[in-house]
Amino acid sequence: MTTTSITSPKIRTSRRAWWKELWVQVMIAMALGIALGAVRPDLGTQMQPLGDAFIKAIRMLIAPIIFCTVVNGIAHMADMAKVGRVAVKALVYFEVITTFALVIGLTAVNVWQPGAGMNVDVSSINASVVEPYVKQTAAVGFVPFLINIIPQTFVGAFAEGNILQVLFLSVMCGFALIWLGERAKPMTDVIDVGAKMIFGMVKIVMWAAPLGAFGAIAFTVGKFGLGSLSSLGKLIGGFYVTCVIFIAVVLGPISALCGFSLWKLIRYLWEELLVCIATTSSETVLPRMLSKLEALGCERSIVGLVIPTGYSFNLDGTCLYLATAAVFLAQATNTHLDISHQVGLLLILLVTSKGAAGIAGAAFVVLAATLAAGGTIPVASVALVLGVHRLMSQALTPTNLVGNAVATIVIAKWENALDAARMRLVLDAGEAPDGGA
Template sequence: MAITTSSTDVPVLPAPRRWYKQLWIQVLIAMALGIAIGHFYPSAGTSLQPLGDGFIKLIRMLIAPIIFCTVILGIAKMDDMARVGRVAIKGLIYFEVMTTLALIVALVVVNLWQPGAGMNINASQLDTSSIKGYVGQTHEHGMIPFLMNIIPSTLVGSLAEGQILQVLLVSVILGSALIKLGDYGKPMIAVLEVASKMLFGAVGIVMWAAPLGAFGAIAFTVGKYGAGALLSLGNLLACFYVTCLIFIFGVLGPVSRLCGFSLFKLMRYLREEILVCLATTSSEVVLPRTLIKLENLGCKPSVVGLIIPTGYSFNLDGTCLYLATVTVFLAQATNTPLDLYQQLVLLAVLLLTSKGAAGVAGAAFVVLAATLSTVGGIPVASVALILGVHRLLSEGLTPTNLIGNAVATIAISKWEGALDTEKMHRVLNRESA
């Protein structure tokens, strides 16, 4: 799927093609085939996991250099360090408010729904052999370790390791230095513009494999976990999916209306990305295309380049919903008492631990184990209960992360006066430019 550029050097998506050539149709067909293979031939479905993992790795190898070029160019073209700081501060304020609301929504719903009540699980009798690898990945938590982990060991180390926050820090520093160079920096800006076009072109090539990746990922999920997992923990899954919907339409919906656009139309516009997230259970795989689509929607590239990468670490609404829901579920399932004060403490801990969910393999599950060990009381071994449905839960949290970050970018662009409202309505209403 080729990606062209406009006269303003903003990557633009190709004009709509016939229905069977559209990516979202191809992904839907691939998902349907994957579900059929996984259901009727579970062993064959499980063996298709490399297709999904391979696609995710292909996209992830491009994310760090794309963020690097996009952020540096955005800052250099902004030509005003005060504005860079203002956008960053507004973004962080918005992220903190929304993730707090996500945690509150999840805590309210899970306490009312009580999906774990009556399970009476004895954590000491659970087989924890399957979670040793995850629990072993818990890291130091707290503000100081978190901030120290943002600083890479070397300048190129952040690009090599693909740590989003580290790449963002390096890009902001270099972009700020480029502003100070003035005219001397223009040749470097030209080089980065060419590199950026090349990288987005590479994304267009890799996205041809999206249906294949979706097919392999969904076949693996259905083949490995299937109906059995749905039946055993169906109440938790239903509770979590409803929680995600309540947050999307009950919290993000009003924010969208305040910003003057329809959330339904935005979700229709991002349908391809939502489907890829749903199939691969990874929101990172659509980060490059999300950058393109939000720029084409009328958000200034300088704001998009700062907010989207930052949001992938600080605005993980779906991950916050997951952590709060599953933590209280495990307390209910193991008959661990959690009074109001303890849940407020839990909310405070989750506000911090959820920020460490980016760039870690099996991120949400690892952070969940870390949260339980930090809070105490709830047996860490109880996470073995949800290991079998973690991937099914991820099919709710990853699209929520994507939609939350898209709404955040539009909201902050409007707040900053960096949104072309007329263009946004033309695009969302499918009108010709």
């Protein structure tokens, strides 16, 4: 087995003071946000700009990070056949795992039936609240999705922050640098330094993570309030349990087969998971995921290709949400769904779930698109889950994150690009090496 080219620095033996740990600061901020939202809902909702500002600060760095990481990784790989091989393996893995997620989601919602007995009259639903989302469904679909991968201009991909468009340009630039050979070295050196600069900016922005978590949680609790959502509590609770079951039943055995403990991996990514839960966005930790998985022992080029691609194609939590929400709405509106209907729904979701990349409120938009494509469940019924979508996102986003972390390790091992000894050392220590993240 070939090992990663990453130098293996020593694992820290002395820990920082507990109150300096990011995860502690984020948890304290979340607790304060929950308290504020519960006691002063009006003031809690006014904290939304704090969470939004943090998310925007991270998102502005994602495109240059992906570009620098992928271009540098491919250029140093110097093997276009390997790039194609990694991409094919990743896409096959993504399709298999997301299919498992959809099947588990459909099975679970049929067993606990959270919408049974609600007897919602569709004509009484105010459909105007979901019109902005339904209008976007025309852009969701497999063919438009493929066309949208090609940006209008080179700079436009970075301006819009579309991950797949940036990835497309990065792969092309990486191939071009391979063809240039030794003449490309000055450019790869510049890109390498640029990546280090961007990751330095990420560390600066992450200092504000507790503030962002506080604002996002205070807004969620202040605006929705758990009391007003009691009628949908069965749906929310069941969905959280479904996400846990998927992680344990699907990702757990895969991790064991690859020689690592899933629970140790979750401990290693604990800070990133907390930020995801608070902000309901996995994009906020994408830069840290790249550096932490590289520090774990995965080859840089594998991490650079798999993680950005997974953020569009390997959305396990989103698939669980789509399957759960669609059948819940059928149950709530007394829409009959037999086995053939649910198989058809599964096939539609396999396509629409891949067409969500780059769309604001992607999971909700794709849900509306799926109902429109199926033609069985009333599209207007999505208004029933609009209010709880954010709370369900607090389960689906960390599920997406864990799924992509496992996928990266699996593909790295499949490609003999994983330093297994280093991975075990880091996971046992429960922290990244110095400079790893």
